[in-house]
Amino acid sequence: MKDSPIIVGLDIGTTKITTVIGEVSDNGTVDIIGEGSVPSEGMKRGAVVNLERATHAIRQSVAAAERVSGVRVGSVYVTVAGNHAKAITSHGLAAIRRNQEINAGDVDRAIENARAVPLDPNLEIIHTLPQEYVVDGQEGIKSPVGMHGVRLEVDVHIVAGTAGPLLNLRRCVQEAGLRVEGFVLHSLASGLATLEAAEQAQTVIVVDMGGGTTDVGVFKRGNLAHSASIPIGGEHVTADLAQILKIPMEEAEDVKRRYGAALPELADQDVTLEITTASGSTHAITAFELSRIIKPRLSEIFSLIRDEIDHTLGPVELVAQGIVLTGGAAQLRGTPDLARDRFRLPVRVGQPRGIGGLTDIVSGPAHAASVGLVLYGIGEDGKVPASVFTEAPQPAAPVPPAVPVPDAAAGTGVAPVVVSPPPPAPAPKKDGVSLVDRLRNMFKDWM
Template identity: 80%
Template sequence: MKDNTIIVGLDIGTTKITTVIGEVGPHGTVDIIGSGTVNSEGMKRGSVVNLERATQAIKQSVQSAERVSGVKVESVFVSVAGNHAKAITSHGLAAIRRNQEIGQSDVDRAIENARAVPLDPNLEIIHTLPQEYVVDGQEGIKSPVGMHGVRLEVDVHIVAGTAGPLLNLRRCVQEAGLHVDGFALHALASGLATLEAAEQGQTVIVVDMGGGTTDVAVFKRGNLVHSACIPIGGEHVTADLAQILKIPGEEAENVKRRYGAALPDLADKDLTLEITTSSGSTHALSAFELSRIIKPRMAEIFGLIRDEIDQSLGPVELVAQGVILTGGASMLRGTPELARDRFRLPVRVGRPRGIGGLTDIVAGPGDAASVGLVLYGIGEDGRVPAVVFTGADTAGGHRETRTDHRPDTRTDHRPAPDASVTAHTADAGAAHVPAPAPTAPTQPPAKPGVSFMDRVRNWFKDWM
C-alpha cells in the first residue's frame, strides 16, 4: 500500500471527466471524501484530440473534488481507454536451485522473463498482471513464495498502449499541475470496483459502456485474463437518434435518456412524443418506435463483444458465469435484459462497492472506473484489494446486495425534457410505470451485410 493515505483516481472519458479522492484508513478501509465530475472536452474515443481543452476540463474536475474534500490533489491514477490499448498473454519461466525455497526474487525473475516478448517499439507497457503460477507442473498456485520446486512458470497478461496517446494523456495531466502516479486500464478499474466476493472464484465479463467506447475485461478467479475495446458507445446511439429524428445531438441525448429503452417491449406503450425537427416540422413518435431505433445499435455493441470473446477465449456461455455492466450507457432502460438475451448468461448492473464516505455521490455505474482507480492505487497489482470484501460491512460502507438483474430505479438520473420534445400519455394524470420484462423472444440480429442505417430506413421509410 502507498505510504500516502490519500489516493486520487482521474477517469478521463469521452463524455465526462471524474475525479475521486479516497482516504485509506489504518486498517485498509477506503472512504471517498471528494468527487468532481465535468463534461469532457478535447477527448474522442479515449484519446486526446485537443490538449488545451482536455487540460482545462481536467483542472475543473480536480478543483471540484478538492472543494468537496478540502484536500489539495498533487498526483493521480489515470484511466486508459480506447482501441490504442493492446493486450497479450505471455509465458515466463525461472529455474530454482534444488533444495531452496522459492523467493520473491524468483517470482520477479519469472515475470520479467514473461515481459521479454517482442513488442512494437511504439507501445508502452501499462500492466504486467500475473495469472496463476505453476511449480513443477502443479497448476493453480496463487502465491509460490515459500514453496519448494525446481521449475517456476507463470502466465502474465500484458497490457500496452500506443506511446503517442499515452504521452498526450500524460501531458494533459501534467499541464493541469498534477503528477501521474500510474495508468490503469479503464475496464480493469471498473472490475476492481464492482466484482462481488463470490465472483472472485468465477470467470466474469465486465462490460464498461462509455460514451465513445465500450471496454471489456474478463476476470478469471480475480485476475484479468483478457481485455478489449469496442469503438462504439452511448454517443453512437445518440447520433443515430439525431440522424433519424433530425434533431440536435443534445436533444437526442435527452430523448434517449428520458424515454428510450434498449428493448422496445420495455418502452411505455402509452407514451407518444411530439418531435420538432431542426427544420421546424413536427412528427409524432411513440416510445415504442423510439426504442426500435435504439435497439439495433445496442444489440450491435453486445454482438461485437460476443464475437471478440468467442474468437479469443471460446463460446461465451462456456467461458463465463456472468456479465457485469458498468458505465453511464448501461443505465439505459432494458440494457441488462438485452445483454442477457445476447450473452445467455446472468447479467447485473455493477456499482462501486466496499467503500465508505460519500457513497451516495459515487453510487452509479458511471462511477465504477473512478472508484476503481482509487482501489487500484492501494496495491497497484491489478487485483481487488481484500479490504473491499472484508471491510464491506463496516459502518458507512456500501455493499451491493441486490440479486435481481434489473436496473436500480431508486434514483432518477434522467434529465429534464427538452422544450422541442413533448410527451403525451394515454392517462396524463397517471404516474409512469416501466413495462414489465418481456416474455417473448427478442428480435434476432439482422443479417450481415445490411448496414444499421439501411435497417432503420427500411423501418421508417415514411419518415425519410
C-alpha cells in the same frame, strides 16, 4: 500505499471526465470524500484530439472534487481506454535450485522472463498481470513463495499502450498541474470496483459501456486474463437518434435517457413524444418506436463483444459464468435484458462496492472506473493494513422522484404527452465479504 492517505482517480472519457478523491479513514474504511464530473472536451474514443480543451476540462473536474473534499490534489491515477492499448499473454519460466524454497526473487525472474517479449517500440507497458503459477506441472497456484520445486512457470497478461496517446494524456494531466501516479486500463479499474466475492472464483466478463468506446475485461479467478475494446459506445446510440429524429445531440441524449429502452417491449407504452426538428417541423414518436431505434446499435455492441471473445477464447457460454455491465451507457432501461439475450449468461449491472463517504453520488455504474482507480491506488503496493479493507455498509438507494414534464415552449423541442416515472433503483447487494479479499487477490502477485 503512498505516504498520504489521499488517493485520486481521474477517469478521462469521451463524454465525461470524473475525478474521485478517496481517503483511508481513521476507522479503517475507504471513504470517498470528493467527486467532480464535467462534460468531456477535446477527447474522442478515449484519445486526446485537442490538448487545450482536454486540459481545461481536467482542471474543471479536479477543481470540483477539491471544492467538495477540501483537499488539494497533487497526483492522480488515470484511466486508459482499451482502443489504444494492446494486450498479449506471455509465458515465463524460472529454474529453482534443488532442495530450495521458491522465493520472491524466483517469482520476479519468471515474470521478467515473461516480459522479455518483442514489442513494438511504439508501445509502453502499462500492466504486467501474472495469472496463476505452475510448479513442477502443478497448476492453479496463486502464490508459489515457500513451495518446493525445480521449475516455476507463469502466464503473464501484458497490457501496453501506444506511446503517442499516452504522452498526450500525460501532458494534459501535467498541464493541469498534476502528476500522473500511474495509468490503469479502464476495464481493470471497473472490474476492481464491481466484482463480488463469489465472482472471484469464477470467470466473469466485465463490459464497461462508455460514451465513445466499450471496454471489455475477462477476469479469471480475480485476475484480468483478457482485455479488448469496441470502438462503439453510448454516444453512437445518441447519434443514431439525432440523425433519425433530426434534433441536436443534446436533445437526443435527453430523450434517450428519459424515455429510451434497449428493448422496445420494455418501453412505456403510454408515452408519445412530439419532436420539433431544427427546421421547425413537428412530428410524433412513441417510446416504443424510439426504442426500436436504440436496440440495433446496442445489439451491435454486444455482438462485436461476443465475436471478439468467441474468436479469442472460445464460445462465450463455455468461457464465462456471468457478465457484469458498468459505465454510463449500462444505465439505459433494459440493457441487462438485451445483454442476457445476446450472451445467454447471467447479467447484472455492477456498482462500486466496499466504500464509504459519498456513496449516494458514486454508487452507480457510471462511477465504477473512477472508484476502481482509488482502490487500485490503495492496493498497488500491497502494504495497506487489513483493517483498511473492512467492507463499508452499503446504504439503500433512494427512490428517485417522478420525472418532471419538460415544457416544449422552453426550447427543448420535445414534449411528452404522458410520462411514467422510472421504477426505483435496486439497493446494492451485500455479501458480507471484506474488500481486503478482493484487493489482495488482484494485487498480491501483480507488482
